Amino acid sequence: MCYTLHTHREEMRGGIKVGYAVVHMMKIKSGAVGGIQSHNNREHEPKTNPDVDMSRSEDNYDLVPCDNYKRSIKEKLSNLVESSRAVRKDAVVVCNFIVTSDSETMEALGADRQREFFEDSVKWFSDRYGADRVLNATVHMDETTPHLHIGVMPITQDGRLSAKAIFTKTEMKAIQTEFARDVGEKYGLERGVEGSERTHLSEARFKEQKALEMANEHGAIAQELQIIAEDCKQELSEATRSLETVKQELSAMQDRKDTLQGEIERLEEVKSRANQTMKRVHETVNQQKPILLDLQKRISEAKSELSVVETAVKEKKAEGTEKFGWDGMAERIERARKEAGKDNHIKALEARISLLERFISLPQVKPLWEQFQALIGRKKPQKDHER
DSSP: OOOOOOOSOEEETTTEEEEEOEEEEEEEEGGGHHHHHHHHTTOSOOSSOTTOOGGGGGGOEEEEOOSOHHHHHHHHHHHHOOOOSOOOTTOEEEEEEEEEOOHHHHHHHHHHHHHHHHHHHHHHHHHHHOGGGEEEEEEEOSSSSOEEEEEEOOBOTTSOBOHHHHSOHHHHHHHHHHHHHHTGGGGTEEOOOOOOHHHHSOHHHHHHHHHHHHHHHHHHHHHHHHHHHHHHHHHHHHHHHHHHHHHHHHHHHHHHHHHHHHHHHHHHHHHHHHHHHHHHHHHHHHHHHHHHHHHHHHHHHHHHHHHHHHHHHHHHHHHHHHHSOSTTHHHHHHHHHHHHHHHHHHHHHHHHHHHHHHHHTSTTTHHHHHHHHHHTTOOOHHHHHHO
């Protein structure tokens, strides 16, 4: 949105020619900042504005110098904007004002008055929007009509970046009226009427304005392309990271596969040995099966006999308890002792008799014993022993 005042001279009030103040604004997005800086600071020879005479560019001067627009914009945003959110890519970061009049009026003012006019213009914008929000102020003397470029960052008093909130239609009309009243009248300039840019701008100013608009448009396109490039770069970076992740996962899976393959081979070998062992066990079992059956039979028979014996033992125990209970135990013990004593006496006699028989059997004694037996009328001991 642009508002301008007449820049040509007209016959006014008694034939006196009156000049009109020109204040024209163009919104600049971040993508076009580099182009505006190049144009204002004459960093490159303009190709779209043939009225620029680079041999006279040394006559240009700065009232608010700025060599790096992007850096200064970033610093001001950091210092003046309250929100921590990032600035949108398509946000208007600076509003570029062109301040001038028609070439005849400017020439009539002379160099010193021109400089005073531009200095007062910078002060007016600084007082109105804040000196800390003025990005640059450059006077171009190398074109047909001297003019001022002043950049104002649209930062509200409550710390918001919003050209829409500051430069409303009402504000733009107020700028035309109040600038002409506060600054223009001092230099014989009046407020003009609203009209088309082509009518109210001089030929040179019109060309320059179109060049700036083209730069802004191209900058916006370049910004969009940059955003697309950044998005593609980010997507490529994410794709690269994803690819690396997949590669790492594939490598880990391959390692796992190799480990599992080794484990499978080991288990197959264990299985083979186990099968061989089981085969030998089956063969051994088949070979020992008759023996095992025989042992099983014997165990069964032994269990049967054990059952019979256990039954008998139980019966004997019952009989012994009945027969050899505690009652009469002392009498039974005494009787057993006596019987054991008789047995011992008999055994002692038998031992003596055996000893006597061995003695009689001796060659020296045997004849004498036989004679003794004959004397007492008994049979020979030999015959008795033979019985």
